[in-house]
Every structure is written in C-alpha cells, then in structure tokens.
Amino acid sequence: MFAGLLYLEYKSTVRIVYRHRQSGWFSFLGQSDAAELRQTVQTALAFNFSSLTIQNTSASLQENVNSLAKIRSEAPRGLWGILDLRLAKDYAMMAQLEQANNPVLAASYRQLAKTLLSSLGWREVSDAAMAELADKQLSSRLKI
C-alpha cells in the first residue's frame, strides 16, 4: 500500500511539475509572444497527430475533417492556411473515394476543396488538378 502511495505521489509530481514548466515554455520571449508560440506549437502537434491517423476511407477522412475544424477553432490565425490546406486535401480525397458511388456528393466535396484552395491562392483548381492531388494523397502513406 505504501509503495502504491509513493507511486501516486510520483505520478502527481510529474503531472504538476510538467504542467508548471509547460506553462512557462518560451517565457523569455515575453508574455504575449510566448503564449502565442505555445499555442502555435500545440496546434501544430495536434495537427500532426490528426494527420497521422488518416486512412483512405471516407469515414476516417470525415473524422479528420471534424477534428481539424475543432483544432482550427482554437488555432492562432497564422496556422489557418496550413489547416485549410489539409482540409482541402481531405475533401479532394473524399471526392475521389465517393466518385463511383455518389457522384453528387463527390462533386460537393470537390467544390469544397476548390474553394479552400482558391482561398489559399492556388493557381490550378480544375477537376483534373483535384483528381491528381487526391490520387497523390491517397497513394501516400504519410498525409502531409
């Protein structure tokens, strides 16, 4: 029992000290810059974890889209473009996967991808370009 209590104390100390240190990361940059950088790195980490779990199925992609929407709602403005690009790629893949079974749904996903890419200034947002982007993403194990 005593060993169990010591273990609990160990775990609580780790948690408390870690949280305390994490809240002070980058503090010498100044309060505002440090808070912004902390927010940025945590968003990027969440984004990376989210991207790592993507599989080539509509359900997985839809889940990632939902997860990205949540991440985006808390993300610093500077990262919105990065998240939008990932979203666009997910929609392009969803369009490609749905093309055979549900062309109407596929067209709506493709349109969402085009809108996002246009807002990012992409020069080529034709159907062919979307299909190429989707194929590249679908054939790549690591979705980046």
Place this chain on the structure above:
Amino acid sequence: MTGIIKGICIGVAAIGIVWAGILGNNAAVRDSDTMQSSELMSVSMVASSFARQQFEHADSDHARQAVLFQISLLKQIERVTRDDSHKGEFLHAYTRLAMIEETCR
C-alpha cells in the same frame, strides 16, 4: 523498542516520500525539455511543408505570406533554442522568398 521501530518506519516513509518527489520532479523536467524540442521541431516541419507547397502551387502573394510566416516562426524558434541548427531551413526560405520577389518584378 516499539518507539524505535515506529521511528524507523516514519524515517523510511519520509525518505520514500522525498525520493518519489525528487524522481517525479526529474522525470517531469526531462519530459518537458524533450516535449518542448519535439514540438518546436514539429511546428517547424509543418510551416516548412506548407511554405513549400504554397511556393509550388499558389500565387505570389499567398506564397510570400507562407514563406514569411515560416521565417518568422524560424526566428522565434532560433531565439528559443539558441542554436543555429535551422540554417538550412532559413536558406530554403530566403531562396524561395527571393524567387517570389524575382517573379513579381
């Protein structure tokens, strides 16, 4: 005799509590430092990948914006890590920026 045993038990318990606290503190410091550097690496990779893709596919304004964001992030990371291990990334970013400006002329 019972008093001595009690004293020993209390002493052992106190040593155990202090020891667990010290171990916990050391583990948290180590984890925090590791996480801080891996999160910085992660954000740097994300920004670099975005800047590259924007440079390849987007118009000059958006590409410039992405590269400038990457550069400002790299500067902050360099200040935090206090090393020059990001020289290569700076080189890529400034080269891209120069090419964008060249195209705009």
